[in-house]
Amino acid sequence: MVDQQDPGFDVSRGTVDPDEARRAAIIESLPAVDDSTPLAAQLAADARRRIDLSGRRFPRPTHTRVVTVANQKGGVGKTTTTVNLAAALAQAGLNVLVIDNDPQGNTSTALGVDHRAGTPSIYEVLVEDEDLVNVVQQSTRVPRLLCAPATIDLSGAEIELVSLVARENRLRNAVSAYLEGRAAAGQDRLDYVFIDCPPSLGLLTVNAFVAAQEVLIPIQCEYYALEGLSQLLKNVQLIKNHLNPALHVSTILLTMYDARTNLAQQVAAEVREHFPAQTLRTTVPRSVRISEAPSYGQTVMTYDPGSTGALSYLAAARELAERATVTAPAPDATQPSPTASAAPTATGVGARGADHAGPGQPGANDAEGTSLTAGAPVTAGGPERTSPNEEI
Ligand SMILES: Nc1ncnc2c1ncn2[C@@H]1O[C@H](COP(=O)(O)OP(=O)(O)O)[C@@H](O)[C@H]1O
Ligand SMILES: [Mg+2]
Numbered sequence: 001m002v003d004q005q006d007p008g009f010d011v012s013r014g015t016v017d018p019d020e021a022r023r024a025a026i027i028e029s030l031p032a033v034d035d036s037t038p039l040a041a042q043l044a045a046d047a048r049r050r051i052d053l054s055g056r057r058f059p060r061p062t063h064t065r066v067v068t069v070a071n072q073k074g075g076v077g078k079t080t081t082t083v084n085l086a087a088a089l090a091q092a093g094l095n096v097l098v099i100d101n102d103p104q105g106n107t108s109t110a111l112g113v114d115h116r117a118g119t120p121s122i123y124e125v126l127v128e129d130e131d132l133v134n135v136v137q138q139s140t141r142v143p144r145l146l147c148a149p150a151t152i153d154l155s156g157a158e159i160e161l162v163s164l165v166a167r168e169n170r171l172r173n174a175v176s177a178y179l180e181g182r183a184a185a186g187q188d189r190l191d192y193v194f195i196d197c198p199p200s201l202g203l204l205t206v207n208a209f210v211a212a213q214e215v216l217i218p219i220q221c222e223y224y225a226l227e228g229l230s231q232l233l234k235n236v237q238l239i240k241n242h243l244n245p246a247l248h249v250s251t252i253l254l255t256m257y258d259a260r261t262n263l264a265q266q267v268a269a270e271v272r273e274h275f276p277a278q279t280l281r282t283t284v285p286r287s288v289r290i291s292e293a294p295s296y297g298q299t300v301m302t303y304d305p306g307s308t309g310a311l312s313y314l315a316a317a318r319e320l321a322e323r324a325t326v327t328a329p330a331p332d333a334t335q336p337s338p339t340a341s342a343a344p345t346a347t348g349v350g351a352r353g354a355d356h357a358g359p360g361q362p363g364a365n366d367a368e369g370t371s372l373t374a375g376a377p378v379t380a381g382g383p384e385r386t387s388p389n390e391e392i
Helices: 018-029 038-053 078-091 106-110 122-128 152-162 167-184 203-211 229-242 262-274 288-296 308-322
Strands: 065-069 096-100 145-148 192-196 214-220 248-257 279-285
Touching (some): 018 038, 038 308, 065 078, 065 203, 078 096, 078 106, 078 145, 078 192, 078 248, 078 288, 078 308, 096 106, 096 167, 122 152, 122 167, 152 167, 152 203, 167 203, 203 229, 229 248, 279 308
Parallel strands (some): 065 192, 065 214, 096 145, 214 248
16 A cells, blocks of 8 residues: 655655755845735735745645535635645645535536536436546646536435435445555555535535545634534534544634734634634635636636635645644534633624534434444545644
8 A cells, every 4th residue: 555755755844955945045035025015015925935835745644634625604615625725735746536525516617627417426426326436537737636526416416315325424435445446456545535515514515524534614704704613513523423433623724814804803813712723824815816716617726826815725735734634633622612602702603602403413313224333434544643733
């Protein structure tokens, strides 16, 4: 099994690396930051990021990290985050598969893969037991980036899945078989599998939670940003308890962040207070280039790699790659801290802190034939590392 760090890639910190030294020297030689205007400050920050990040190779994880990108709110940046992080990691030398698990198929569009009606897709995998290998396509623009597309057929899957055996485990089984098949065929191990979810907590999202070890939650920095978050976290906890003990919220990314508004700053501060270990330091600003890219069948990483938005996703991807693979979190790591439910707040987390999973939530009415004891997590490599303190 291929399970080695990239040869020649030194991930240990504190080692003098000529490339690091060169980047540092160039950044050092930049003129003093002109922060007389926000635009000038932004340009200077972008220049530093470009020098620091472009052409950089990111460390390979010790095992295939399967990351579900979820938030039952629509329009918070799930798809945008999935495709841009995936493209950034692939550009940095890693092997990445994106599974489009949303009937809207926006992920497939952004990655430039065919997803017209009739295209073999994740629908056939989930409902008709098709092998994942038969639906995966190579992204047109980014080497090492693969995509299992979604077609409009997937919109019927929520209902069709209900009557199927082991309905919650279908994606997990497909991903496991795919990773094993790659290993058996002598292909490179995948470093990341991202699963983009629809804006709901139905069976498609449950399948994504069961297939993954990690949940990445994009949070849009706006009023009521955290409303519903406690419901999402409760569902993650339910899946963890009943179907997938390895599941945990590893990462939160603040998206569409506008540093000029007090509200965005408040939301960010509140998220960081409740989830200090999970929230990436990098935030993604609102950016026209990010929102334009999908209409050209592209991610912003290829559409305008030097733009602020692309550089932000590149920085976020680096952070994700360099953080320890946080596993076995403290028991409350997937729950808001107790203070979160103490009082209503500007972001609404407190107001919704007492939400309870009701009937119809995953785990409440599991299908016959579905085991409530999960098997081993989907990994192609060895056991997961457990070094939660190794934050950058
Ligand atoms: N950082 C950003 N700046 C500007 N527009 C963005 C940004 N992130 C997402 N968008 C836009 O917001 C809309 C919703 O984003 P999307 O990723 O599709 O959300 P979701 O998948 O959660 O529904 C899309 O039109 C997208 O282009
Ligand atoms: Mg989406």
